[in-house]
Amino acid sequence: MRASRLLSVLLLLQTRGRLTARQLADELEVSVRTVYRDMESLTAAGVPVYGDPGHEGGYRLLDGYRTRLTGLTRQEAEALFPAGLPGPAADLGLGTVLATAQLKLTAALPDELRDRTGEIRQRFHLDTSGWYAEADTTEHLAAVTDAVWRRHRVRVRYRRRRAPQEVTRTLDPYGLVLKSGRWYLVAARPGHIRTYRVSQILSIRALPEQFERPAEFDLAAHWQSYLAGFDARRHRDEAVVRLSPALLGRLPDLIEPALARAARDSAGPPGPDGRVRAVIPIESVDHAVGMLLGLGAEAEVVAPPELRTRMARTVAALSAVYGRPPATG
Template sequence: MLLLLQNRGRMTAEELASELDVSVRTVYRDIEALSSAGVPVYADRGRTGGYQLLGGFRTRLTGLTEQEAKALALAGLPGAAAELGLGTVLAAAQLKLDAALPTELRAGARELAERFYLDVPGWHRGIERLDQLTDVADAVWRSRRIRVDYRRWDDSAVERVLEPLGLVLKAGNWYLAARCEGDERTYRVSRIDGLSDLGEEFSRPEGFDLAEYWREWSARFERRLYPRTATVRVTPLGRELVPVYLGSVGARALRETATEPDSGGWSRVELPVEPGAPALGELLHFGPELEVLAPAELREQVAEAVARMGALYG
């Protein structure tokens, strides 16, 4: 209750009871206990009243469990923080956290940090290092309208006026969620060639949730990226290779569509595939561990490619 009041300000007894899953009577009792313990909590009476801490009161970082302290050691992304110009800020915060933790919890957190390390990018690409990223981040922090020179996927150049809403780091790549001409859109930061601050603040959309926006946008992007489905059958090894070659899309297809293995060990799966030539390349990765059953034209393309490869190798 103390942490809720500290972080949210004024809250009614009903709000506290709902948040803590207790009765209002319990809230009254615990408020009295906090007050008796010397915590400066007071009540505003009336229809819009509630409980509130005396201005400026803060509790120390007490009550952390050993597991919570260890989890905090994994919470930071130092590489990403450095990209955003927050590397020294993160280091200072970690020092303050270490100083506030009891000795036994501090030792446990350091022990975990020595044994686990989070490396975000994949093997074949690193985190993008971009001159514009800190400026974009600054515009996000300060809700500043910006003008950008942007390269689209076909390498054509456009100019856009953006209201930056948030930054997302996905597999080593930075993406900007922004409002443009009244619509919420996503831009890859590496394609921003130039940026200027227009000197104007904007009001963020009420209720905008960056995590929810990113989930919805990712789902739409995935549907565009994989607009059709191939019916295939895979060997046990092919089944293991599906998430390796197709990532989370393949893993979900296995969970949702894979049949039980037949007597020969083969399973049938409905795999999302890209349009055109990329689909052929994806399926050829599997070699003899996957057979395309449908659509017929895709099966024919795979058969033709395999025949050409057979002729090439004699």
């Protein structure tokens, strides 16, 4: 355990440069006292680690010192190869880079692990696209990616749902997120951070000036917060629905997972006919009609009255269509 931690200390200093004892302790989840002891051990082993005193000080390696990749376990090697997704890497223009990096890693591994990585490629395939939907066409993804890397402000023409549908925005591109086969740009405007679907960017032009990305900005944390807020903003209303037990079990395959969980968590005891009463969050009556019709006759809307009335009208219209012989010709 300690040998693995010492290697981690060495690799952290090699990749990040100067780090304080507190930063190392937080990264490794140990005490500062343990970091001090580890530094003494590395020095005793001949590793050129130097401690700079003062407020801006910290530990660093002698300039030019590098260590070869060592101590890679079987589990670590197995984890690295599925981590490189060839589809997204190709989208970002990094397909060749990923293939070359994996080739170099394979060459550095011992024979046993090298054979194992070949087996992994034949046994695991990662598909990031969602069911029932095609991946977006992202004509401008390469330009967006370049702006993200270079921290260049961009001028984009963007298509959105509400009017006016085409708008022009000046953005600071903070990062890219791949969600169910669709790329999203997280970017800042004065006073706001917004999310833009890359496939809806109609044109993009990199501006000469660069921007400063806030040091405290965490892309993953921001995205999780955005998703939670997005669902809260969308699902402002609720539908009370009576469901058959069989349908309740199939809901995750028929509607969004968050809505299926809400229905399951709110489900009451079965009534005389075996059906359960559940609450499903909805965006609007218009949107809910289509979603709930897809559940068939095993679902009955109880409330709100407007939704029940709309469901009845739609079902009556469908009955009229299918109650007569089909048109010919």
